[in-house]
Amino acid sequence: MIKKRLTNFNLEQIADSGQIFRMNKQSDGSYDVISKDKFLKIEENKNGEFCFYCSQNDFDNYWHNFFDLEFDYSKILKNIDKNDEFLSDACKFGSGIRILRQDLFETIISFIISQQNNIPKIKNTIEKLCEKFGEAKKDKETGIKYFTFPKAKDLCNLKDLQGLSLGYRDKYISKFSESVCNKEFNLKDLEKEESLEICKKKLLSIYGVGEKVANCIVLFSLHKINAFPIDTWMKKVIEIKYNGRFPFEKYDGYLGIIQQYLFFYAKSLKNLTEN
């Protein structure tokens, strides 16, 4: 078990942010996270320390990077236009959010599922997918049983994907998985690509991936933190709070982090027109 004192790191905020990944709050207040074939329990103790139930090796080689712990988010929080009250409030409200580095294949599948869908159902569908096609495993540290995320070769057959309430998205998943298996689509090359625009272009070539989903994938997996996904919440924010014109130029270079604060804050408010 690794104990860490961390600033700008909040489990609840990370779990409820716009990122779709396998993180679930347990009845004892701890959080179970699953990424690829890895499991991690995290809890915050009375001293305000975070306990990561994994080996030093797994922490250093995987989770540290996954949660983007090297990056100092307070730099961003200091750069906010003081006159922008809504954004200042949003940054305070979500200051513990981190932009994760999620597995590329897992992120592509997850965000294809996310389109025209709600978060409880998305999570439910992903879990069903993992139970059916993933590998049953037991976490060494806690003994907790879990299912790994499926491999591309397991998701190629369209018929196998039926009955999981994927709806019309099933064909997107089988086609993409097949293109990964026959090397038509090279995940490794995409992971190495530096340019946000080239990454987006390659992702947009996937059947079933459009502008919004491509932006989510480059931000949440490839960590191009200037990507700015615009969903219905962001549309509302820009329209109601910024009269249709958000000052993108002020935050060039880290727009994706700004987007997460805005998204998380907007969702927490019952009515955007008030406040």
Next chain:
DNA sequence: ATCCAGGGACGCG
């Protein structure tokens, strides 16, 4: 330009 394809959880009046 507009509609529909699957589907279900959730919030609100």
Next chain:
DNA sequence: CGCGTCCATGGA
């Protein structure tokens, strides 16, 4: 309890 909406995309 019924209805609108939800982290959209592609094809007709």
